[in-house]
Amino acid sequence: MHPQLAADLERLPELLEAARGHAAAFLGGLDERPVVPVAQAPAAAAPPTGGVGFGAALREFAERWEPGLSAGAGPRYLGFVTGGVTPAALAGDWLTSTVDQNPMSSLDPAGQRLERETVGWLRDLFGLSDVHEGNFVSGATMSNTVGLAVAREWLGERRGVSPAEAGAAALGPVRVLSGSPHSSIAKGLSMLGLGRSALVPVAALPGREAVDPAALERALREADGPCVVVANTGTVNTVDFDDLRAIAALRERYGFWLHVDAAFGAFAALSPAHAHLVDGIDEADSLCVDLHKWLNVPYDSAVQFTRRRDLQARVFQNAAAYLGPLGDVPEAVHLTPENSRRLRALAAWFTLRAYGRDGYREIVERCVACARTVGEAVDAHPGLRLLAPVRLNVACFTLAEDPSAERLAALARELAGTAFLTPTVYAGQPALRAAFSNWRTTADDAERVVKALVDAVDSLRGGAPA
Numbered sequence: 001m002h003p004q005l006a007a008d009l010e011r012l013p014e015l016l017e018a019a020r021g022h023a024a025a026f027l028g029g030l031d032e033r034p035v036v037p038v039a040q041a042p043a044a045a046a047p048p049t050g051g052v053g054f055g056a057a058l059r060e061f062a063e064r065w066e067p068g069l070s071a072g073a074g075p076r077y078l079g080f081v082t083g084g085v086t087p088a089a090l091a092g093d094w095l096t097s098t099v100d101q102n103p104m105s106s107l108d109p110a111g112q113r114l115e116r117e118t119v120g121w122l123r124d125l126f127g128l129s130d131v132h133e134g135n136f137v138s139g140a141t142m143s144n145t146v147g148l149a150v151a152r153e154w155l156g157e158r159r160g161v162s163p164a165e166a167g168a169a170a171l172g173p174v175r176v177l178s179g180s181p182h183s184s185i186a187k188g189l190s191m192l193g194l195g196r197s198a199l200v201p202v203a204a205l206p207g208r209e210a211v212d213p214a215a216l217e218r219a220l221r222e223a224d225g226p227c228v229v230v231a232n233t234g235t236v237n238t239v240d241f242d243d244l245r246a247i248a249a250l251r252e253r254y255g256f257w258l259h260v261d262a263a264f265g266a267f268a269a270l271s272p273a274h275a276h277l278v279d280g281i282d283e284a285d286s287l288c289v290d291l292h293k294w295l296n297v298p299y300d301s302a303v304q305f306t307r308r309r310d311l312q313a314r315v316f317q318n319a320a321a322y323l324g325p326l327g328d329v330p331e332a333v334h335l336t337p338e339n340s341r342r343l344r345a346l347a348a349w350f351t352l353r354a355y356g357r358d359g360y361r362e363i364v365e366r367c368v369a370c371a372r373t374v375g376e377a378v379d380a381h382p383g384l385r386l387l388a389p390v391r392l393n394v395a396c397f398t399l400a401e402d403p404s405a406e407r408l409a410a411l412a413r414e415l416a417g418t419a420f421l422t423p424t425v426y427a428g429q430p431a432l433r434a435a436f437s438n439w440r441t442t443a444d445d446a447e448r449v450v451k452a453l454v455d456a457v458d459s460l461r462g463g464a465p466a
């Protein structure tokens with residue numbers, strides 16, 4: 001054995017304790033750490049030859065790389081839709097690396113059984129019936145892509161071909177209709193050989209990002225053969241929700257595949273005051289939910305559900321003698337693009353077991369309250385303009401005067417030490433958005449963000465009073 005490996009193995013408990021202490025110190029300093037540090041990235045080092053052992057590597061990481069890392073796990077990282085990592089999820093993730101399981105084959109079944117149990121818990125959490133079967137994937141992009149891959153095979157079934165066998169070209173032109181699709185939908189269509197041009201935008205309701213059901217029906221009436229509809233349960237800009245019941249009613253007449261992108265909006269089901277927003281989610285033929293958002297498990301983790309596991313296995317079946325036949329209950333290796341991966345479900349299992357539905361309802365409702373605090377402050381400030389109602393966990397706003405992308409970027413930079421907000425464009429208007437999904441975020445954090453925002457806007461306006 002290499003001498004550095006042997007030395008680290010001999011001292012493994014000590015090294016793990018050093019890593020634990022370092023992690024605890026990092027997490028303990030999140031509240032004071034700049035949310036987006038301004039440290040310059042270090043110059044690239046030469047590739048190591050002899051190796052220095054774990055202890056020296058940890059010291060070098062702390063000196064060279066850690067100062068530039070964001071407080072992405074902290075309570076005021078409000079860009080994108082980024083959760084943190086609950087204590088139980090963190091411990092579960094450490095144990096995931098410790099046990100180092102590949103849960104893709106029933107020849108070594110414990111990991112796969114744990115994943116199936118966790119999928120069942122998630123199905124219950126989001127109010128889905130048992131007709132939906134699910135699997136863990138890396139994130140919302142892969143979850144959406146898997147759902148679209150199953151939809152592609154369904155289109156083939158309607159046309160008497162199998163794209164999994166004959167290729168996407170056997171389908172001919174494909175239409176994918178959506179009101180305000182996430183960018184990952186077009187990316188998935190590109191990867192699946194259907195092409196970005198297959199995505200056909202459908203008009204939204206006036207002043208909304210939710211699709212207009214009447215416009216959707218017109219598009220369906222004009223469609224040449226079966227098509228796919230992508231419904232949105234929580235848009236990125238304003239967390240708007242398509243009317244899933246109305247869309248499902250259209251499916252009865254026009255016979256399309258309904259994919260629902262509920263990356264973080266599915267969590268509205270946990271709050272009695274907001275569960276109506278996802279009414280009808282069980283009608284989906286396929287469904288995307290991202291877990292490293294509001295479930296607050298580490299990257300990377302998401303789940304995808306579908307009613308047609310048979311079609312999913314037709315797409316992703318992996319033929320190899322050592323795997324055995326496909327069988328009536330397909331193993332995980334036959335259901336997603338990956339043949340091997342880590343036991344992603346373990347972190348989710350731990351956090352769900354530790355905090356349960358009640359714990360996650362509290363997280364969701366607290367995040368919603370924080371978003372409303374920011375939204376109300378924006379609405380009350382003469383230098384800011386709220387662009388949409390705060391429906392759930394995102395406040396989308398712009399400057400009241402000269403709302404250029406450059407001025408909004410300057411505002412975001414001014415806030416960066418206290419809070420991280422990401423830019424967007426809503427209804428042609430450059431804007432910023434604050435998305436709340438971290439389990440650590442409290443009312444005090446929301447007030448701190450409000451104060452920093454008011455101060456930054458007043459500074460941009462030349463010191464005008466709030």
